[in-house]
Amino acid sequence: MIALVGCVAPVMAPAPAAVRVPTSFASAAAVSRSADSASSGEVAWRTLFDDAILVALIDTAFHNNPELLATLQEVEMARYEVQSVRGRLAPQVSIAAGLGVDKSARYTSEGAGNASTDITDGRKVPEPLTDISVGFVAAWEADVRGKIRSQKGAALSRYLATVEGSRYVMTGLVAEVTNSYYELLALDAKLAIVRETIALQQKSLALVRAQREAAAANELAVQQFYALLLNAQGLEFELLQQITEAENRLNLLLGRYPQAVARGAALPSAAPRALAAGLPSQLLQNRPDIRAAEWAVKAAHFDVKAARSEFFPEINLTAGLGLRAFKPSLLFTLPESMAYSLVGDAMAPLFNRTAIKAEYGRANAAQLQALINYRRTIVSGVTEVSTLMSAIDNLERVTMFKTQQAEALDRSVGISGDLFAAARANYLEVLTAQREALNVKLELVETRLRQRVAVTNLYRALGGGWR
Numbered sequence: 001m002i003a004l005v006g007c008v009a010p011v012m013a014p015a016p017a018a019v020r021v022p023t024s025f026a027s028a029a030a031v032s033r034s035a036d037s038a039s040s041g042e043v044a045w046r047t048l049f050d051d052a053i054l055v056a057l058i059d060t061a062f063h064n065n066p067e068l069l070a071t072l073q074e075v076e077m078a079r080y081e082v083q084s085v086r087g088r089l090a091p092q093v094s095i096a097a098g099l100g101v102d103k104s105a106r107y108t109s110e111g112a113g114n115a116s117t118d119i120t121d122g123r124k125v126p127e128p129l130t131d132i133s134v135g136f137v138a139a140w141e142a143d144v145r146g147k148i149r150s151q152k153g154a155a156l157s158r159y160l161a162t163v164e165g166s167r168y169v170m171t172g173l174v175a176e177v178t179n180s181y182y183e184l185l186a187l188d189a190k191l192a193i194v195r196e197t198i199a200l201q202q203k204s205l206a207l208v209r210a211q212r213e214a215a216a217a218n219e220l221a222v223q224q225f226y227a228l229l230l231n232a233q234g235l236e237f238e239l240l241q242q243i244t245e246a247e248n249r250l251n252l253l254l255g256r257y258p259q260a261v262a263r264g265a266a267l268p269s270a271a272p273r274a275l276a277a278g279l280p281s282q283l284l285q286n287r288p289d290i291r292a293a294e295w296a297v298k299a300a301h302f303d304v305k306a307a308r309s310e311f312f313p314e315i316n317l318t319a320g321l322g323l324r325a326f327k328p329s330l331l332f333t334l335p336e337s338m339a340y341s342l343v344g345d346a347m348a349p350l351f352n353r354t355a356i357k358a359e360y361g362r363a364n365a366a367q368l369q370a371l372i373n374y375r376r377t378i379v380s381g382v383t384e385v386s387t388l389m390s391a392i393d394n395l396e397r398v399t400m401f402k403t404q405q406a407e408a409l410d411r412s413v414g415i416s417g418d419l420f421a422a423a424r425a426n427y428l429e430v431l432t433a434q435r436e437a438l439n440v441k442l443e444l445v446e447t448r449l450r451q452r453v454a455v456t457n458l459y460r461a462l463g464g465g466w467r
Contacts, residue, residue: 019375021280025386039278041286041462045174048273048459053262054181057254061177064255068173071166078159085152091140096133096322103128132331135322135339142315150306157299164292171288171465173253178456180250185267186449187246191239192266193441194232201229201434204417208427221427228431232438267448271396272455277389277462283381286463290381293374300367307363310356313348381461388458395451402444409437 040048049055062068104110104127143149205225211217247261284290324339325331349356416433419425459465 040275041464078162098133100131133324145309145312147309154302161295164288167288167466174465175460293377300370304363307360315346
């Protein structure tokens with residue numbers, strides 16, 4: 001049996017055009033770096049980081065981080081979806097067996113016919129009639145309209161998008177673990193500075209108390225020095241709490257319970273390793289989020305093709321081959337017990353195609369949305385790299401000036417202390433020098449941390465971290 005009804009399909013929308021990117025990054029400070037076609041985003045993270053402890057922490061995160069593990073399962077789900085759609089291209093063959101009993105009413109055409117018919121020589125059709133069958137059944141949708149192939153293309157594109165999505169999670173994880181590790185080193189450095197300051201202020205307090213006993217200083221000076229010491233001692237415990245919180249955040253990234261985190265001795269004072277930004281066009285290949293958005297555009301285009309195919313006829317073939325009899329002893333009597341069937345049908349919508357048109361329109365809108373998201377991801381990536389390159393250049397200058405300022409204030413603390421001991425400077429000058437020196441040293445550590453965070457984030461923005 002074959003039934004065919006024709007219809008007219010809408011014109012296929014064109015595939016999305018390629019997105020153009022600038023030839024260089026906009027940051028003026030980054031022009032010299034952008035001229036080189038090399039990109040640090042292509043460097044493996046094990047090569048980029050030379051701290052063995054940090055490398056071990058990232059390894060642990062890759063094995064235990066819950067978000068990454070869940071993302072990898074999404075990749076597996078998408079892979080099985082591709083296999084599922086691919087399997088629909090081949091005929092579905094099943095083995096079937098059946099057992100039934102049928103009693104037809106005598107005063108019907110079927111019952112009257114059975115009563116007057118010999119099922120074998122000299123034997124009427126038994127009543128009730130048993131029906132025993134065993135055989136194979138095959139069903140196949142002939143994909144002449146390309147719907148299943150389009151669905152396969154969409155599923156494969158989404159699978160590749162999830163692969164890129166898992167890589168994007170990896171890049172973020174490398175950056176988060178690295179930045180948390182550097183945050184811990186910075187907090188350790190701040191704690192060391194505060195403790196050195198506490199020791200210095202304890203000596204200053206002892207000195208001013210001795211001067212008060214000698215009538216060379218008053219109680220106001222003693223209380224001012226004491227208040228400054230208490231402030232530093234309170235800051236010490238604030239830093240200890242911040243260290244605990246930072247360790248717990250890092251342990252959460254590593255997928256483990258709170259515990260002490262091994263780390264280096266101190267935050268390196270040297271400038272972090274310089275990175276090469278390369279060309280903006282390289283982001284299209286290196287950044288997993290951009291590649292995932294690109295695959296999403298391709299998947300949406302396949303969805304449009306699948307929706308359009310609904311306007312064309314659907315052809316299905318069904319076949320069966322097996323043995324059938326009313327009792328087991330006759331089931332294998334050939335060729336009398338052999339049964340087979342072959343049915344083909346083709347159907348296409350004619351009237352009331354509103355739902356199909358609506359789905360086609362939705363698929364087109366989804367394709368446009370995917371393209372907009374793809375362009376937005378590219379613009380965001382280029383902007384992020386330009387901003388971070390500018391930040392690295394400016395933070396390098398800030399660090400240089402902060403270092404010189406800290407050295408100058410260190411000298412002023414020593415000079416003011418000597419002058420105060422010799423009664424040639426008042427206690428306010430000593431207090432001011434110590435307070436400013438502490439603040440600037442802490443700011444210097446914070447600036448060095450921002451430097452390293454900016455470099456790590458630039459590495460992630462360039463697409464590094466998943467190789």
